[in-house]
Amino acid sequence: RKEVEQDPGPFNVPEGATVAFNCTYSNSASQSFFWYRQDCRKEPKLLMSVYSSGNEDGRFTAQLNRASQYISLLIRDSKLSDSATYLCAVRGSGTYKYIFGTGTRLKVLA
């Protein structure tokens, strides 16, 4: 089993839709969690950190479920510009290693 897993998609959604992605992790001692956005042939860029109590940044909401070992990203009112690949990253306890999922591809359709 991979340490960090994501559904590769693609998720094709119409503009204005709400879409959610999950990312599961296998190491129960994982401490830090992040969502990144990656546009085609570009570097990943931090979208948001994920906090234990959940957090929101505009149309984006991230949540952590430690019991089931997954994090989620919810995008409301999808825009065409949200089309990208969304990567989750997890850092284990006592390590500086950040492990990334393979990414979930989102296409927002006009």
Add this chain to the structure above:
Amino acid sequence: NAGVTQTPKFQVLKTGQSMTLQCAQDMNHEYMSWYRQDPGMGLRLIHYSVGAGITDQGEVPNGYNVSRSTTEDFPLRLLSAAPSQTSVYFCATGEGPTSPLHFGNGTRLTVT
């Protein structure tokens, strides 16, 4: 403030050649790392460093060497390039153990 700078942006090597991918940062981050990204494989950690003089292996270290003589620089050396090392390489830095990573623009390497 340049952030994380990678050079070169593109490189073509022949099998057996050696080269060094450069990564420089001006954010005074202690943590630096190298990833490779291949289709369907995601980002895989090659080597990382938690400070000058300290390096450690990631998931896929074979065929690559690193050193960290200064806080600012973390070069990645390919000793004898192989076609399997054709990939996009990203350098990423972090401020501390709970901080997110900041990525360079990447180096696209093709080994023929």
